[in-house]
Amino acid sequence: MKISFTINGQPKTVETDGNTPLLWVIRDVLDLKGTKFGCGKAACGACTIHVDGNAVRSCSYAAKFAEGKNVTTIEGLSDGEQLHPVQQAWVEEIVPQCGYCQPGFIMATAALLNKTPNPSDDDIDKNIVNICRCATYYRMRKAIHRAAEIQSNNS
Numbered sequence: 001m002k003i004s005f006t007i008n009g010q011p012k013t014v015e016t017d018g019n020t021p022l023l024w025v026i027r028d029v030l031d032l033k034g035t036k037f038g039c040g041k042a043a044c045g046a047c048t049i050h051v052d053g054n055a056v057r058s059c060s061y062a063a064k065f066a067e068g069k070n071v072t073t074i075e076g077l078s079d080g081e082q083l084h085p086v087q088q089a090w091v092e093e094i095v096p097q098c099g100y101c102q103p104g105f106i107m108a109t110a111a112l113l114n115k116t117p118n119p120s121d122d123d124i125d126k127n128i129v130n131i132c133r134c135a136t137y138y139r140m141r142k143a144i145h146r147a148a149e150i151q152s153n154n155s
Contacts, residue, residue: 008076045130
């Protein structure tokens with residue numbers, strides 16, 4: 001089946017089984033490797049992307065549902081050389097250890113900040129439910145608050 005959508009601002013049409021998880025279309029067909037495979041059950045969040053601005057676990061999101069949608073991966077979050085506020089905060093707060101899960105956390109955080117520009121710790125706890133085996137949660141929380149500050153200063 002042919003599926004047409006926009007990814008990171010570029011229109012794309014791919015030929016794939018419509019039930020293939022969008023994760024595999026992104027990684028294997030479009031060769032964008034920033035979105036990670038973690039659990040394959042939408043539990044860990046390593047595969048988080050944006051579909052029409054909403055955080056989506058791409059490992060369980062059928063490619064056919066992307067038809068006509070706007071998809072953003074970690075590669076499309078920044079504006080050229082200008083880091084997204086979440087990416088900038090992640091660097092400033094030295095968040096990653098191994099880093100494998102971080103693209104998913106960054107994408108989930110960017111979606112949260114679009115809906116809740118100044119999140120409380122409770123907002124973060126309820127919305128950022130990805131899993132980090134290195135347990136960098138304390139630094140991530142600091143980075144989320146810092147990203148909110150950066151984003152409000154850029155407005």
